[in-house]
Amino acid sequence: MIGIYFSGTGNTKLCVDKFLAEYDNSKNTFSIEDKCTLDKIKNNHEIVIGYPVQYSNIPKILRDYVTSNQYIWKGKKVFIIATMGLFSGDGAGILARLLNSYGAVISGGLHLKMPDSIGDVKVLKRSPEKNKELVMKAEEKIHKVVHSIKNGKPPQEGLGIGYRLAGLFGQRLYFGWKTKRYTDKLKIDHQKCIGCGLCKSLCPMGNISIKNGLAVSCDKCTMCYRCISRCPKQAITLLGKRVIDQNDINKYI
Secondary structure (H helix, E strand, O other), rough: OOEOOOOOHHHHHHHHHHHHHHHHOOHHHHHHHOEEEEEEEHHEEEEEEEOOOOOOOOHHHEEEEEEHHHHOOOOOOEEEEEEEEOOOOHHHHHHHHHHOOOOOEEEEEEEEEOOOOOOOOOEEEHHHHHHHHHHHHHHHHHHHHHHHHOOOOOEEEHHHHHHHHHHHHHHHHHHHHHHOOOOOEEEEEHHHHHHHHHHHHOOOOOOOOEEEOOEEEEEOOOOOOHHHHOOOOOOEEEOOOOOOOOOOOOHOO
């Protein structure tokens, strides 16, 4: 078994790492940004896929990765881990249905509540202590789920019709359009930017460049919040007007 993931601020990476460590004490986890990941998928039958849910949907970067490599999923046994700040409905189900259409067999789904990564919006902001508690509860849940899987009872979170309706009417019907395409709404305050280039090096889409000593964004932001959470001058925003909290999983473990 291998684990693959897309992770913006580290939440999902931590969860997939913990899952594989609990399952077979391995470290066979790979980001979809790694060049070797496609070969790893081709050479393994059982795969765990993790990602952060965005408006009860799949991040655009992950959807593109799956669809552009649709030939590799046929016959693969896939377990899905969806991380979220609060609610996702069928967060795991969205990817499950897509992978099913490419011939994958979905063995189960797991939803994990983690620290909110949207650092420029007040909603869902929690204290550091509460975020640490969330991480601990997620790790405990992973431990229990792995035990259930080994006993032949994988959880099916996010996979049933009830979950699908909750995701559709809870968020996707109203906000689903936000994740159907990449966004050009990333904002960089040039009064704060020092042109260090950290955001450019972190961006999984190559959406940020440095021009005339300042960071400039284009139109292919996948809303991962990686640059926003790491900018040393808090110069970058997306959904809000100012950075309220910079979220990095290392603060809570």
